[in-house]
Amino acid sequence: MLSKLSKRIFPKSLWVYHCNSGACNGCDIEILNVLTPYYDIERFGMKLVASPRHADVMLISGAVTRPTLPIVKKAYDAMPHPKLVFGIGSCATGGGCWFDCYNVSGGADKAVPIDYYIPGCPPRPEAIIYGVALALGLVDKKVAPVELKQMEFPIDMYERNRAWEERNVIYELLKD
Amino acid sequence: MPAIDNILKQLNEKFSADIIGTETPNERRLFVDIKPDRVRDISNEMIVLGGRYMVSIGTDFSDVDGTMQLIHTFAFDNDNLLTGIRMSVPADNPAFMSITPDIPSAGWSEREYMDLLGMKFTDHPKPKRLILADDWPEGVYPLRKEVPWNLMPPGAEDVAYQLDECPEGCTVVPVGPYHPALHEPAHFAVYVDGETIKGCDYRGFMTHRGIEKLCQTQMTYNEVPFIAERICGICGSVHATAYSQAVESAAGIPVPRRAEYIRTIMLEIERIHSHLLWLGVAGHLIGFDTVFMQAWRVREHIMWLGERMTGNRKTYGMIVIGGVRRDITPELRDDILQVVNKIEKELKVIHKSIIGDTAIHKRTKGVGRITKEDAIRWSLVGPVARARGVDIDNRRDHPYAAYNDVTFDVPVFTEGDVWATLLVRVLELYESFSIIRQLLEKMPDGELLTELDAPIEPYRHGISVVEAPRGESVHYVITGKENTPERWRVRAPTYPNLQGIPLMMLNNQLADVPIIIGSIDPCFSCTDRVEVVDLQSGNCRVASKEELETLSRNYRDGR
Numbered sequence: 161m162l163s164k165l166s167k168r169i170f171p172k173s174l175w176v177y178h179c180n181s182g183a184c185n186g187c188d189i190e191i192l193n194v195l196t197p198y199y200d201i202e203r204f205g206m207k208l209v210a211s212p213r214h215a216d217v218m219l220i221s222g223a224v225t226r227p228t229l230p231i232v233k234k235a236y237d238a239m240p241h242p243k244l245v246f247g248i249g250s251c252a253t254g255g256g257c258w259f260d261c262y263n264v265s266g267g268a269d270k271a272v273p274i275d276y277y278i279p280g281c282p283p284r285p286e287a288i289i290y291g292v293a294l295a296l297g298l299v300d301k302k303v304a305p306v307e308l309k310q311m312e313f314p315i316d317m318y319e320r321n322r323a324w325e326e327r328n329v330i331y332e333l334l335k336d
Numbered sequence: 337m338p339a340i341d342n343i344l345k346q347l348n349e350k351f352s353a354d355i356i357g358t359e360t361p362n363e364r365r366l367f368v369d370i371k372p373d374r375v376r377d378i379s380n381e382m383i384v385l386g387g388r389y390m391v392s393i394g395t396d397f398s399d400v401d402g403t404m405q406l407i408h409t410f411a412f413d414n415d416n417l418l419t420g421i422r423m424s425v426p427a428d429n430p431a432f433m434s435i436t437p438d439i440p441s442a443g444w445s446e447r448e449y450m451d452l453l454g455m456k457f458t459d460h461p462k463p464k465r466l467i468l469a470d471d472w473p474e475g476v477y478p479l480r481k482e483v484p485w486n487l488m489p490p491g492a493e494d495v496a497y498q499l500d501e502c503p504e505g506c507t508v509v510p511v512g513p514y515h516p517a518l519h520e521p522a523h524f525a526v527y528v529d530g531e532t533i534k535g536c537d538y539r540g541f542m543t544h545r546g547i548e549k550l551c552q553t554q555m556t557y558n559e560v561p562f563i564a565e566r567i568c569g570i571c572g573s574v575h576a577t578a579y580s581q582a583v584e585s586a587a588g589i590p591v592p593r594r595a596e597y598i599r600t601i602m603l604e605i606e607r608i609h610s611h612l613l614w615l616g617v618a619g620h621l622i623g624f625d626t627v628f629m630q631a632w633r634v635r636e637h638i639m640w641l642g643e644r645m646t647g648n649r650k651t652y653g654m655i656v657i658g659g660v661r662r663d664i665t666p667e668l669r670d671d672i673l674q675v676v677n678k679i680e681k682e683l684k685v686i687h688k689s690i691i692g693d694t695a696i697h698k699r700t701k702g703v704g705r706i707t708k709e710d711a712i713r714w715s716l717v718g719p720v721a722r723a724r725g726v727d728i729d730n731r732r733d734h735p736y737a738a739y740n741d742v743t744f745d746v747p748v749f750t751e752g753d754v755w756a757t758l759l760v761r762v763l764e765l766y767e768s769f770s771i772i773r774q775l776l777e778k779m780p781d782g783e784l785l786t787e788l789d790a791p792i793e794p795y796r797h798g799i800s801v802v803e804a805p806r807g808e809s810v811h812y813v814i815t816g817k818e819n820t821p822e823r824w825r826v827r828a829p830t831y832p833n834l835q836g837i838p839l840m841m842l843n844n845q846l847a848d849v850p851i852i853i854g855s856i857d858p859c860f861s862c863t864d865r866v867e868v869v870d871l872q873s874g875n876c877r878v879a880s881k882e883e884l885e886t887l888s889r890n891y892r893d894g895r
Binding site (some may be wrong): 184 | 468469470471472478483485486487488513514516519520521541542543544545546547549550563566567568569570572613616628629632633636639648649650651
C-alpha cells in the first residue's frame, strides 16, 4: 500500500539526504557507490543533497548512538513533508551487534519512524537501488511474503553441539 | 638485543630506584614496570632515546588486585621494537601525572580514561570530556568492572560542551555535527579572522559504540575479529589482523606461513580500495567530480574481486586468530592478477591527468602545511606523516605477516601539504600492486589455520601494529580468564592525526577546511557547505535564525 502511495506523492525526481547516525562507514561508502558510473542512481532522477531541508528521502545508516539521537531527530524534523525514511544496513535495522551497548540507543527506529529497511552488512549497492525502487513502485517485489513464527527466544549462543543443534530449529514456516 | 639492552641501561642509570621490573617476551617487545611518580621523566627519556609515542592503555584491575593500571606505549622505529611502560595505583584513588605537557598527542588518551575509567591526571592542559555524551552523568565510568556493558543511565540535564575560548577578534564557524564534507558526525568549531583560520576545537566521538567494553565482557576470543572488522567499514581487515596478531603475540600462537601471505594480500587489496576511495573523495571535496567518478569506477573492480574472494564486498571476515578462513585457489590467483593489472593500467591514466591538472594544484599545494618537527611532536602517522618528511612505515619498520618477504619503496615527500599526501597515496598504490604480484608468486603451500588445544593463559600482554591505509593501527590485548580478553585497546590511525588537525588548519583559508580534514581521513563526502554563525568580533554572540533571515532579506533588497 505504501508503495502505491509513494508513487502518487513522489511522482518526480527524489532528492536524498544521507545521515550517518553512528555507522562504521561500510554502509556509507555503499550509499556513495550507487552514485558512481557502474550503478548511477541519477538515471532514476535521484540525487544526493547536502541539506535535509532539500530532501524528500532520508537514508539513515548505523545504530543511533546516544549523542546523535537528538541530532538525527532534528535532521528529520528539518525535512519537508511528505518524506520517506530508509534504514540502511543491519545496524540501522535493529542496532546490529551493539544494540544494547552503553552508548547506543538502538536501531534507527528509536530516533525516527522508518518506512523501509534495507538490511545487510553492508547492503550491496544493487540492494540499495532495488530497495529505493521498490519503495517508489518502480519494480515489483520479487519474493512472496512468508510469515515466520518465532518458536523460542532468546537463543543461547553459547550452547554447543547437541543442545545447539536441537535448538537450532527456531523458526517454523507457517503452513498456508 | 642491543636496542633493548641499550634502553634498559639508559633507564637504569637515571631511574634505577623507580623501575620495579622488566619483561621481554621476545626480542621485539619490552615492558617496563615503574613506580607512577616519575612517569613524566621516564616518558621524556623514552622520547629522547628515539621512541615515538603511540597510545596509552588504562585498565581496571579492581577485581584482581584492587589496582588500576596505565600503560604508555612507545615505538622504536629504527630498532623494530615496541615498548610499554606500565604503572599501577590503588583503584580507589586513580591519580597519575599527566604526560601531555611534554607529549601533546597523549592528550586524548588521558582524556579518554578520565571519561571511561574515572582516572585523574594532574597538570593536564585540557581536562574536558572527550568520549562520552554530554548528558552522560558524572561519576559513572563505563569501562570499570562493576558497570555492566548495557547500562543506560538517565541523562543529566542542562549540560552542554563548553567550546574553547574564542581568540580575540575572531568568529566561530561551526562545521558539523552533520556537515556534507564530514561523512561521520563530528563537530569542529573553527575560529576565523576574516577568511583566515586562527584556531579550532573538536567535539567528536559521536560514533562511540562501546566496542571495547562489549568485547571484554560479552565476546570470546574467536568472535572479536568479526566485531573488530566492524570498527571501520573501510579498513576492517586491518583491525581484525591487528587484534589477531596481538592475541597471537600474547599467547605465543604460531601462524602458518600461507595464512600470513593471505592476510597480507587482503591488507593490500584493502589499501588499494581505500586509497582509490580517498582519491575520489578528495576530488569531490575540492569540487572536481570527474576524479570522484573515475576513481570510484576503477575501484569497483576491487569490490567485485573482494566478493569473489570472500563472499562480501566489504567486511571480508577472512581473518581469525591463528590464521585465515578461506584459501586463495589457483583460479582466484589468476583473477587477482588480472584485476590488479587492469587497475594499474587505468590508474596510470588518472595519475597522469591529476599530475597535469592546474586546478588540483591550486587547491592542494601549500594547504595544510606543517613542518616535520611538528609532525613528529604530534606523533602523526601514515601518509599524513610521510607527506611531512617523516619516514615511518610499519610494513618496513615493524614487519608483520609476510611483509619481510617482499620488497617495496616507501614514498616520502617533504612538501608537507595536502598535495604531498595525495602523491604519497597514489604512489603507494603502485607499491601495493607490486607487493600483491610478489606475494602471489612466492606464496607457499600449507595449512590455513593453527588449531588451539590449550586455553590461553590469563594476564599476558600483547601489542601489535599494522599499517592501515590511513596510518598505523595499534592494538593492545591483555588476555583474561574465561576465554575473553581482559582488556582490548584499539587505536585507529585517525586518533593521532585528528589531534594534529588544528595545527594543519592554522593560518589557512576557511574554504580549505574540508580538504584539510579530508586529507587525513578518507571518510568524507558530498559538496562543501559551511553553516556560518555570525559573531561580533571579540565578543561571542550567536546570531539567531530570525536575525539571519532579516540579514539575508535586507541583503536581497539592497539595504
